Amino acid sequence: MIVVHEIFVCKPGNASKLATLFKEVMADSPEFVNIMTDMTGDFNRVIMQSQYDNLSAYEDRFKKYIEDSEEVKKMKEKMQGYHDLYISGKREIFKVW
Template sequence: MILVHDIFICKPGNASKLAKLFKEVMSDDNEFVSVMTDMTGQYNRVIMVSKYDNLTAYEKSWEDMKKDVEKSKKMQEKMAGYHEMYLTGSREIYQVW
């Protein structure tokens, strides 16, 4: 199994807003695990966690999203303006042993 952490460093005052938005939008996604916000370390950090059986399943999820135009369109509508809430981001992929 792999865990994917999509990490966002938010503008001040936006971390909880972005976390709530991710939780709402991703709640129907089977791979979605949780949304975390910082309690220590770097401030204003939101981490969205998802899990996959392997890297092939992770890649397939991206391909499936591209194919499902209606689902992608709905997600884009819900996520409108989210780019304005964060400064930078990154992705980390972990192998679970």
């Protein structure tokens, strides 16, 4: 199994807004398991956790986001302006043993 963390460092006061937005937009995506905010460590972080059977499944899902399907159009519409909520981000991909 592969676990992916999409980590966003938000502008102060925006972590809960971004977490709420992600939770709403990703509600129908079975691979997204958790939306998390920090309790220790760096401040203002939102982590979107997803899991996949393997890297190929992750790549296939990523390809779907690039397509211009109705699902992706609706997601982009809901996510419009989310870039204004965060400063930086990164992705971490883990293999679960």
